[in-house]
Every structure is written in C-alpha cells, then in structure tokens.
Amino acid sequence: MGMPVNPNENIVVTCGSTEAMMAAMMTVTNPGDKVVIFSPFYENYGADTILSGAEPIYVPLNPPAFDFDREVLEAAFRDNDPKAIVLCNPSNPCGKVFTREELTFIADLCKKYDAYCITDEVYEHIVYAPHEHVYMATLPGMFERTISCSSLSKTYSITGWRLGYTIAPAEITERIKKVHDFLTVGAAAPLQEAVVTALNFDDSYYDEVLDHYTAKRDLFCQGLDSLGLEHNVPQGAYYVMMDISEFGYDSDLEFCEDLASKVGVGAVPGSSFFREPVNHLIRFHFAKRDETLNAALENLKSLRDKIKPRG
Ligand SMILES: Cc1ncc(COP(=O)(O)O)c(C=O)c1O
Secondary structure, X not given: OOOOOOHHHHEEEEOHHHHHHHHHHHHHOOOOOEEEEEEOOOOXXXXXXXXXXXXXXEEEOEOOOOEOOHHHHHHHHHHHOXXXXXXXXXXXXXXXXXXXHHHHHHHHHHHHOOOXXXXXXXXXXXXXXXXXXXXXXHOOOOHHHEEEEEEOOOOOOOHHHOOEEEEOOHHHHHHHHHHHHHXXXXXXXXXXXXXXXXXXXXXXXXXHHHHHHHHHHHHHHHHHHHOOOOEOOOOEOOEEEEEOHHHOOOOHHHHHHHHHHHHXXXXXXHHHOOOOOOOOEEEEEOOOOHHHHHHHHHHHOOHHHHOOOOO
C-alpha cells in the first residue's frame, strides 16, 4: 500500500467500514463543524455527518462523466472552513475512480485549508484497467491528515462478517479506539481469526477478483449496449448507472417500481444517492451470477414495450 503502517499504532479493526466511517467522523469532527461530501454519495456519509453533529456540504460529481468543478470544490473549502472531506474511491454509486491528479488537487485543498480526508476505499481491489487505485494516504503530506476506511466485505465477499478497519496516524488512531469502544467495542473475535486465511492469499487472488468482476461488467454493459440503453461504464466497483431520460418519468422511484413490476428487473433510483435533483439515472448492481445477469438482460429486451415514454 505504500503507507507507514504499524498494526498496533495505526489500525483499528471495526464492524465493517460502516462503523469505521462513523468512528472516523466522530473522532475528527465536533458539533457545528462542516464536512464536504461529493454527491452522488453512499448514503451513510450524510447520516454519519449529521449524527456527529456536523453539517454536510455537498459538491456535485457531474454526470455523465462524474467529474467535479475544481472552482466549486475550492469554494466549498474557502467558504465553509470544513473539518474534513469524505472521499469514496472507487465510488458507489457512480463507479468513478479518482485520478492521481484529481486526488492531488483534493490533497492540496486539505493541506491549504487544514482539513482531514476520510476515505472509503472498500472497492480498492475492484478497479478496471486502465484505471488505477491511488491511496490518498500515500500522497505527499497526506498520511498525517487521512483516515483511510476500508473493509474485507467486498474483497473477500463476506459482507455479513462485519469486518472493516481504519488506518490513520497514531494519535488519531488512539482517539478512534476510544470512539470505537463506545460504538461496538469490537468486531467478532472468531471471525477476525478466520479471516487471517484470506489476508494471506497471494496476489493471484486479487487478480482473480478483478477478472471476475471485469467479465461481469463487460457482460452487463455489452448487454445494455446491444439493447441501445444508455449507461456509464464504471471505472471501479460493481454498479452501472443507466440513463432513463427517454422514458420521460419525473420520478426515478416510480420508474424503478414499474421496472420491477412490469419488466421484472430491480434497480435503485439514482436520486437516493444525489443531493441535487437528479432523477434521470438508476443504479444496477452486477455482482450477481452470470445466469442472473443474463436473465435480467433478457427481461430488459421488453423494456420499451412494457414501459412507454411519457409525454
Ligand atoms: C462505498 C461503500 N462503503 C461502505 C459499504 C459498507 O461496507 P461494510 O460491509 O464494510 O460496512 C458499502 C456497501 O455497499 C459501500 O458501497
């Protein structure tokens, strides 16, 4: 990973990255602080910020490319003096993988405005070529101000085991341990022992994980292409966002309900991830068996017959 990590001083094992993020947020923020969050975002970030008594400041990642306006981001720092920024890399829901250059820009803002970066890197091993995962904490001067949150859930397909962790400088780790003690006390000890087997897998395991999801991404995206359905191509993680503008719905929730009941395919309304009024995107999840993905694509063939465009 390229970070100066001493397991005793820099790591806290948590109940999934969900608890890691909450513990990190409660550790670095005080009530009344501001926290910058890119939108769309994994739903916990807003709630974690509010539960910590802090206030979320949202900065858009603009579809379809999900890039951000650097001036807007800098203004969020300049105008709000935030205590931290949350960085989900690769991103759920939009599959964005931040480039080294984008991360350097964000890192420079953190240094200039004296803010922490709390990362969520649960999809660190699911990054599709030619994109590459760069750990924020490895950028110059960033280990000192980064709390890296990650998880064993996705990498080893053990979401129910609830094993995650924070990596942070020793003095911040000491504070995270105190918060963690009041949140969950500890992750289940037998599962921590069992997962050591996975942690000793060699590099070929991670190559296989990536090949596995690359094949699923290609299967599903090519299927959508063959049906002429517009979508993004994720750079990481295992979600695809489809553009439903052609159906003329005002509500993506209503579209998803129709998609489930009339076409037999489940998707999540994109609006549940956006702070802005974005209603033309829905999120599919392709970490499924190939038979399931093929069945979904088969059902989607009848989409335009079963859901007619609204005027
Ligand atoms: C971006 C992101 N962070 C965190 C989580 C939760 O992971 P964990 O099982 O480690 O709590 C998820 C699960 O979907 C996720 O997509």
